[in-house]
Amino acid sequence: MRKSFYITILLLCSAFFMPDANAQAPSRRRQQAQQENNKSSMTVRARTQYAPAAEIPEDLKWKREIYRTIDLTEENNSSLYYPERPVGNEMNLFTLVFKLALANRIPVFEYTLDGIEQFTKSNRLNPRDMLDRYHIYYEEREVRNDTVFVVDDADVPSNEVKSYFVKEVNYFNDRSSTYNKQIEAFCPVLHRADEFTGEETKYPMFWVRYKDVAPYLSRTYVMTSDYNNVTSITLNDFFITGMYKGDIYKTTNRLNKTLAQYCPTDSLMKAEQERIENQLLTFEENLWKAPDAPETEQEETEESTGVKEKRDNSKRIGRDRQDGNDDEEQMKDDDSDKNDNDNKDADKAKKEKTKKVKSSTKTKKASSAPRATVRRTRR
Secondary structure, three states: OHHHHHHHHHHHHHHHHOOOOOOOOHHHHHHHHHHHHHHOOOOHHHHHHOOOOOOOOOOOOEEEEEEEEEEOOOHHHHHHOOOOOOEOOEOOHHHHHHHHHHOOOOOOEEOOOOOOOOOOOOOEOOHHHHHHHOOOOOEEEEOOOOEEEEOOHHHOOOOOEEEEEEEEEEEEEOOOOEEEEEEEEEEEEEEEEOOOOOOEEEEEOEEEEHHHHHHHHOOOEEOOOOOOOOOOEEHHHHHHOOOOOOEEEEEOOOOOOEHHHHOOOHHHHHHHHHHHHHHHHHHHHHHOOOOOOOHHHHHHHHHHHOHHHHHHHHHHHHHHHHHHHHHHHHHHHHHHHHHHHHHHHHHHHHHHHHHHHHHHHHHHHHHHHHHHHHHHHHO
């Protein structure tokens, strides 16, 4: 009895004097709230209005992953480069992504030497490491017990990012019977010239998942024409509609080889790129192509649609044409016979005419002889 009494008292005392597990310091609560805001910087209304693209299903029957390089110096891709420096609220793709990554609003991931993207927590790139690695000037400040990196617009290397690596996923969804092409990630490539030689060297910076940045791309408008300077299309629409133009430099394969590793010359590289493009087009066209019908079914369809009747009419027309040709030949033969008869009659008339001429000359000679004799007698 006493033991149970003492045990009850101990439990009550421990429950009374035990500190609250949920009690935290105000600074700690503010820090956690800041981290949550960084993870989901967009409001619920914004996330609902600019919903990200649908996830690629895992149980697909066919999928092909393509890596392209987008050259921003080409006219089709210049919308991703303009303006080089932020002008008011207008900024190019890299400036937008750079500021979002600097504020921890979107995660960016390391670009490994093998070129394979790994979207894992261990492979996530820290903003400080990114700034130090590419020698970008920044200012470090403490705001509400949190470290903030401030970079001036003039120090953002947006004019040096002249190309992108883009990973496309072409897949066929057999459940919805649809063929889709979706961008999974892209990587800005820094083109930095050497101080002595002046030659440009490419530095792939980091991978960005498209679904993380898609809501922000839907709110950023760009100019797509030099003749119409109205910014009427968003960056998200620019990518979804496929307005960009890029060359294939790699496909997902078991040996993890790029095209340059097994195409040593430019001509072979071009031929391989065209072969892969034709493979994608052929696969999509064959999805909607009707199969060849057997001969019996083809005859039935011909009878039902009147094709056979058309063929009979064409045969009848052919026979009529043949009869007409025969008549023309017969008329030609008749004309030739008639001409022969006419020629014979003409020859006969000529002969009779020559006979008449000869007879007339004889009579003239005969009549002239007595006249001479008469004249002689008169003398």
